[in-house]
Amino acid sequence: MNVNDYLIVATIIFCIGAVGVLIRKNLVTIFLSLELMFNAANLGFVAVSEYLNLISGDIFVIFIMVVAAAEAAILLGIAIAFYREKGTINIDDANELKF
Amino acid sequence: MNSKDLIVWLIPFFPLLGAILWGVFGKYFKNYSGYLGSIFIIISFILSVIIFFIVAYGHGFSSTLYPWVYASYFKVNVSTTIDRLSVIMLVMVTGISSLVHIYSIGYMKDDKGFARYFSYLNLFVFSMIMLVMANNFLLLYVFWEAVGFCSYILIGFWYEKKSASDAGKKAFIVNRIGDFGFALGVMLIFITMGTLNYSTVFSGIHLLPPYLITTIALLLLAGAVGKSAQFPLHVWLPDAMEGPTPVSALIHAATMVTAGVYLIARCHVIFSYSPDASYVVLIIGSITAFMASFIALTQFDIKRVIAYSTISQIGYMFMAVGVGSYAAGMFHLLSHAIFKGLLFLTAGSVMHGMSGELDMRKMGGLYSKMKITAITFIVGGLALSGIPPFSGFFSKDAILGDVFNKGDYFFWVLGELAAFMTAFYIFRVIFNVFFGESHVDKNLHVHESPKIMTIPLIIMASLAAVFGFVGFPPFNHSIFYEFINKDFTNAFNFAPAVNNVPWYPLSAISVIAGLSGIYIAYVFYIKKSFNLEKLKNRFKPIYDLSYNKLYVDEIYDIVIVNPMKNFAIFLWRIVDTLVIDGAVNGIAQYISVTSSKVRKLQNGMLMSYIFTLTVGVIALLAYYFVR
Amino acid sequence: MSIFLKYILSIIIFFPLLSVVLLFFVNKKAEGLLRNLATVLSLVEFVISLFLFIYFKSNTYEFQFVEKFGWIREFGATYFLGIDGVSLFLILLTTLMTFIALLSSYKYIKDHVKEFVILMLVLETFMLGAFASLDILLFYLFWEFMLIPMYYIIGIWGSGRKVYSAVKFILYTLAGSLIMLFGLITIFILHYDQTGNFTFNLLKLYNTNIPLTLQIVLFIAVFIGFAVKIPLFPLHTWLPDAHTEAPTAGSVILASVLLKFGIYGFFRFAIPLMPEASIILTPVILVLAVISIIYGALVSIFQKDLKRLVAFSSVSHMGFIMLGLFAMTAVSVDGSVIQMINHGISTGALFLFVGMLYERSHTRLIADFGGLAKKAPILAALFMIAVLSSVGLPGLNGFVGEFLILVGSFKQYTVFTIFATSGIIFAAVYLLWMFQRVMFQDITNQKNENFKDLTLREIMTVLPLIFLMFLIGVYPDIFLSRINPTVVHFVNIIEHNKYAYNLIKAKMGLFNA
């Protein structure tokens, strides 16, 4: 089991997440795709630190998890506020600021 | 600064003082400006006579006032050279201008620009004096332009008349065209000789290669042609008659227009070393003499007739200096100054009597009304047409004789023809104005001019009658020639006389020419034995040619002026506005259009933002991928 | 006194700023007080600057009244002032013209007087600083900030399409000077590479030797910066607009001082820093100069707007100056330096007169005038003198400069000189025709029936200029004697480099086509 394989899987998940961010219009779904990307990073870190016999990568993963949680909280807030104003969480409705 | 220098510098000082006084405080002086101005000029006339005798019985000298322009190796002083040539000119200028001043007091009596007039006139006299006294080319050039400017403001003296201000502008610009060449000549002299002082230049000019000398001479000639209204730059002088008549007498007959001849005489060394240039001078002179007198045949405006005759007389002078007989040229210059000034002044007095009428067809039989004017006019006419013993006879025949003896027969013939026509047109004027039946409309009361105008006429008339004898007998051994030739020592060394015909047969021929001219005029206008109208119709093309001044102005308009005009407008409208400024604004336009496109990138759509970001990522990765 | 003379340049430069500080505390309602105060202060400034003239040693080309303090150690920039014969007279011109401009705008400037006088004085400070500074960075500071007050003056008190003109002016010149900055910094860096220490000291930078090809590039960069200011032929289109729309004071300062910076820059920076390149490019520049002479003259013949006409005429005159400078003979450079002063005086006077006409009849179109000489003889006479000095009539200042320029450049560049000389004729044509249409003939426009003659203040405004016209025309030696040593030194440098350049040419067979 080469580290490359893990990295490839991570990359695939990362890219799927990126696609999701690109094509979805729903705020929540976009956030889910972002979480996918974060998880890809996590996977990469764990794989690499195992491959290099290091531990710091795993620590990093923990912090990433914390940040992800924090951002989930922020998303909660923003989604609610946005919904309150627009009645939807479709990001296409956010087009007041332009040019 | 010893007494001689003091006198020399006082001569220009008084007219300058006058100019400043009347110019600035004119309205406090009113009429005194006229008298005081005349007194100033008379003082400087006396001073110049003194100088004349100092030089005549001593020798020439030069005096420096102050260093003018000292730019590294370009050094020019304000200084004068006083030799026989300049003192003669001084005396002539101051003398005639004092007479004209006195005359003007009467002529301009009730003109509201009285003081202004005298300040201009004094300014002109100052400039003219400095012009003849200058001892280097730059100073000469300066006052050369200064007199041009004075004639500009004097021609346009009555600036309300569009024709007057136009004429002034035309005079200035045509002169500028001549001065363009003159300035180039001065520069060429400086860069070849390294100095502009007459003495140094003349003593060293023979060291230059001939083509350079010729170039310099021709460039100087351009200036002379412009100033002396020679062909092809003669067009400004007839229009200049818009100015007050005394101005025409002083500037456009006696002094300024002859400055060209003075210049060539002054630079006789240069011209002597360049036969080609002298030949060009001769050609120009003879063409002008012939052409101008031809035009003068059919003009009806008295002053225009006299103006054209001035042009042609100066043509004679050019012929003289062209063949290298500078003495004869100067001689004719002086005598011409006298009798042509006289003619103008009398014409002015006729105008004054006729309250401004100039068309000879509306005159006639004035002899009884204004005797003094008539007689003086006739004296002037005789002098002009070269009838002995009047001054014109001696000077003109001296010239023609020299031309003949130098072997330039063709030009001699031209000269004789011109002399014939001269006699004709001037007596045409005389007969039409003073004799025959009167065409003056009745309610116009014709009167003789006041004393203050007639006295100068009489003085000048008597001068015109007797002056010629200082040059008798012609060629080389008369008072005048002995006096002046001391300055033209190396003048004859390039044109040896091919044949030595004595003066009386030649002058007999020209006298015959003159007399026949007078006779034909008499036949035409007194006896009326021909029907002039029929004659006119038979020679219609020639008549029109003469009447329309050979169409020179029109040709200039078509060939030079209009193309220039269109080119200028093209430059302004097309090149400047469209091309250059268009390019600048076009760039600005382009930038703003681009920016309005660029702003569209920021279209407010989160989707597209993410897309942009992703594209950026891909591009960066691709950079390394393809690397 | 000795202290005063030691720091006189700084005093002269910063006195206007101090006056500005004083003016801040004047209530903006008290317009008369503001005007008088500003005018008096600028007069005091002029008087102070006369001390320079008095104590100037006219027998040396060395820089005088030198002051030097540390400024930015990192880049070796210093507060380094000093003047020579050229900048001396430009400084005098600046102080005089500012005074006159302030005096002339009593009637023209009706609103926002406080802002106006403050801006004028600020402008003066920066112009003086630019003329006096011998440190490139310092010079650039003064040089570029100078645009801002001018921009305000044009834009606020201008007329017609003032905004367009102001923006065009500032963008044009800004672009030019930024490109110039590029060249200057590059030279600075080259000097660092050669000597290993940073310095903006001009006298040290003179010794930088720049490889020829790079030198040409840099020269073009710097050339653009200065040529826009002059303005030289293809880069001139900002000038007519700016002149036309600017208020009288603005046009006067613009014409008589700001345009000089281009020439001054060439004289002080471009040519000595990059001599070989300037020698190589001389023919090109001369062609441009001659084109500007004739082009400006021809274009201005048919202008309908008086100010536009004068603006184009100054394009033509600056062409003369450029010709004289780049002919690089002592005489011609002398001529162009004195012609700088002349152009400042004559064109400034012309703009003043146009402004007076405008104040009276609120139009600048030539067609609306005519026959004014009858109503306003004094105006006519003085205007005539100004016109003639601009035409270059001998006896007035214009002639001396032009003739020296032409004589100096005749030997080496005969053809150019002949063409340039023809510009004199055109000058007579357009100026005299303009004068005739404005002053002579009969009054066509009924509005001018009750046309007022000059007031005493206006006569006072123009009289110094008229006096100077005669003074320079009749006795230019007091100017030339101070200018000449500097110029001779300058020309010697160029000659030396010409020699060096010929060596290079011989070595690499460059440009022998």
Next chain:
Amino acid sequence: MLDLTQMYNGYFLEKSILSIMPETVLIVFAFIILLLGLFKNVKNVENSYYLALIGTAFSFLYLFMLSNRTIHGFYGSIIFDKFDIFFFTAILLSGFFTLLMSKNYFDTRNVLIPEYYSLVLFSVSAMMLLVSSVNLIMIFLSIEFMSIAAYILTGYLKGESRSTEGAMKYFILGTFASAFLLFGSVFIYAATGHLNLYKIHNFIFRQNYDKIHYIYNLHTFLAIGLILFLIGLAFKMSLFPFHTWTPDSYDGAPTPVTNLMATGIKIAAFGVFIRVFTSIYGLNVLNFYNILWILAILTMTFGNFAALLQTDLKRLIAYSSIAQAGYILMGIIAGGYYGISGTLFYLLAYIFMTAGAFAIVVMFENLKLASVNIKSYHGFGFKYPFTAAAFSFFLLSLAGIPVTAGFMGKFFVFTAAIKSGYYWLVFIALLNSAFAAYYYFKIIVKMYMIDNQSNNSTIADVIDSSNGTSANGQTELTKENLAASALVVAIIICLIFTLLLGVYPQPFINFAAKSVTSLWNI
């Protein structure tokens, strides 16, 4: 295996605590303010404002107490050196200006709750942490910390959909970018096996020496890692094409917050980028210089082009700040002692001029302004001479006209760039700043040169309607209340420093240079 004894070593603890003292102070004050928020009474808004100011002051104090010391705290996960001192000063300044503006801004709209100030303090401390962190974990954490605070502040205006929208866009894009940052650090980690910048530096350095750096997978790992990491940072520096969040969130956010983002966040991002650059990218592993200067050119050009026709003042300054980022990047690319110190100087100048401009914007908004649309500024220049003159001065400084800080900054940066041979880059930058001047001058035109008889109502008119007695100039001093004077204080400070940096930059250059020296003694 690490020794746990260190944990209980007092000296170690003291050292580590000292290394984070300035941030700690801020965080402590932020907590105090939060606690204050529990007691609902009217005064506590005032109090929290003053508390925040005091906190900033204390932080400054500690900064000066700790100056010219170099401390590696907490096993080298954080560092405190002269470089930090410079950037802490800058960031605290921007925080200080933000506070000054905020009071005034939120008093006019009464939506404020005390948490605001604590959030400002949090984000400021996060920026400081970001600058002083030398560890990928710390970098990631503090970037996220900073960003989260920024998201909240951006969306702070309740009931204003623009604000929420700005926050939303900022949030999504920011998270997206930090995902790239993370993924990049994965690959860096994979290539080098380190998370500490200096260790990474040493590793790459050694690799370069051993000539084995072209062993393929290390090489490619490094390539991907560095690129993706760069993207994460470039997003915070708002370089083209990662700038897209900038205009919208600047526009949507309350103006003081915009100021915080435009000055603080950008400076912090540049600070950390300079650290990373000098330690990693500066080694020019995969000749990053090309890509960087392409980015610089694109950024400045885009910023200027987009700002050219902009009429909304906040957006205009946002775009111009993008362009400024391009210029700043030039200095970093030029690199070396002069490049970096020039960059630092430019950043300092940038703070003063941008903060000043934003203070003016706040003033405009407070003057009962319909919009910050510059079309409505006719006649403003003469009604409010002080404000208008100050604004013009800031604009000139942004345009880079001499005797202003902006010129000196540009000058140093360009000189450094030419010194390292980037002629074309400098040339393009000069052309850019030439036509960039247009839109700065456009505002001046609007304020001074458009005559007042245009039909649409101008600011001046609005103000006149709002309170009759504002004819004479110095009204904005007596405008609302004392709070307005805080704004005036901010403007005056910015004005003085903008002028000072432009006229006598020597001391500030010394400051920058001294702080730069500590970058290379790794």
Next chain:
Amino acid sequence: MEALFYIFSIIAIFSALMVISVKNPLTSALYIILCFFAIAGFYILLNMQFLAAMQILVYAGAIAVIIVLVIMLLNLAKTKGAIKDFHQIVIGIIAVGLLFLEVILYLNATGEKKPTGIYTNAIINKIGNTQIIGEFLFTKYVFPFEVASVLLLVAVIGAYIFAKK
């Protein structure tokens, strides 16, 4: 091992694809939980059992719950119209496909030079990964830990500020 790796990866990729493709956000939330589980499986393969546990707890527990909470709160469960314009999708997929290709093309080659640390699986197993992580977390990375705590606090404040009326 091999088999497990492939199973996990197939599950992960499949569920990830489902996350971004299904209409209903609630469904995708459930799918992402599945994905998280698969990744936790990877952690176990890489013998980081502690992290696997964390993954389940934090992600599948906390975060997913928050998401579902959001969905329920704003009852988005029946919001349709997730995927409309296809060119958007095509562009997105192409773009990211390129990204993917590049990364993969970098990754395909492998060399054998790795900087290696001391924490081999043996050591980790000997000490126990939980303890190691704990030690590191509270010694070497104590400061990030503190920062993270503050960060969480700020996030909470943020959520409160946004959500409150």
